[in-house]
Amino acid sequence: MSSFFSKLRPSKLGKKKNNQDAAPTSLYANSNNSSQMSLGQKSYTSSTQGRNYPLQSNQIQSAARQDQHMQTKPQGQFNNQMNSMNQMNSMNQMNPTNGYQPLFLRQPFVRSALVKGSFQTIVEVPRYVDQNEWIALNIFEFNSNVKQFVTMLSDYIDQSHTMSAGPGYDYLWIDTNKQTVRLPAAKYIEFTLSWISSKLDDASLFPTSQGVPFPQNFLMLVRSIYSQLFRIFAYLYHNQFEKIVHLSLEPHFNSLFCHFTSFGKTFDLIDRNESVPLQPLIQSFEIQGKIA
Known part of the structure; x- marks a missing residue:
């Protein structure tokens, strides 16, 4: 999916903060420095702002070639679209x-x-x-693509937004004192991406040298990273999708999520309880045949 974002500006994220070593959790309430990655030779991209390494052979030389022009919709068109959406909201609430x-x-x-x-x-x-x-390659790529979307939407994710995925789903952070704290969405996402980068940059967890084995807890770690990326998807769908539409990015975002979800299902990377906030969307994509 790297070709989705060839024209986007580089990520601003990845700066380390005081709480970056803390871990994210959830509460369900009512750079450009890079090296090559080649399969069979452990040389993933290393970067303080995330890893940007090319997908190989039959991975996504994809589809994204069809639409790399991410132009903002004219304001008049957007306003008309939003008015139509508001009318749909009213109709749904009235019935x-x-x-x-x-x-x-x-x-x-x-x-x-x-x-x-x-x-x-x-x-x-x-x-x-x-x-x-193969799993390591894809996790690096998903992390890079999610960062690209967060960067594009960063002007809309302000300190007033809570980190949530719809009514009843709030994500909390565990700080260095093992206390759960409620953070603004911008700060939660910043800490989460920094936490993920610290894991991806650790050669003892994601080895980059030929002959060095992956750790025994590798899949457990990947599941944790995958869950955090899923939460960012959930936040963006529930709180920023209107802006995604305004930027004409919905085909790219949906396609990335379908790829991400298909990968997670194939390798059993997420618990069904974690996916509840976006389960209706996943089911819709399954019905459409986008997710097997």
Whole structure:
């Protein structure tokens, strides 16, 4: 998916903060320095601002070529679109049988994507490639792409937003004193991406030298990283999707999420309870055949 973002400005994130060694949790309430990555030779990209290494062979030389022009929609068009959405909101609220649907579940946005078909074929481990190396490659790439989206939306994620994924789903942070604290979404995401980068940069966890084995707890660590990235997806879908539409990024965002979710399902990287805030969206993508 790296080609999705070839024209986006570099990430501003990744600066280390005092709380970066703390860990994220959840409460369910009512740079450009890079090296090459080659499969079979452990040489992942290393960067203080995230890893940007190219996808290999049959991974996504994808679909994204069809639409690399991320132009902002004209303000008049956007205003008309927002008025239409507001009318839909009112209709849903006036008729309880319809039920309220968030914007990302409505037509045409829920069907917006760069390509047709399932992502299953590009998440499977290629022949002769070690599974752990394949997982590491994809986790690096997902982290880089999520950072790109956060950077694009950073002007809209201000200190007044809480880190939530819809009513009843608030994500809390565990600080260095092992206390759970409620952080603004901007700060929570900043700390989370810094925490993930600290793990990806640790050669004892993600080895980069040929012949050095992955640690025994590698999959456990990957599941933790995957869950944190999922929470950022959940926050952006529930709180920033209107801005994503305004920037004409919904096909890219949906496609990235379908790829991300297909990968997580294939390698059992997320607990179903964690995916609840976006389960209706996942089910819709499954019905459409985007997620196998």
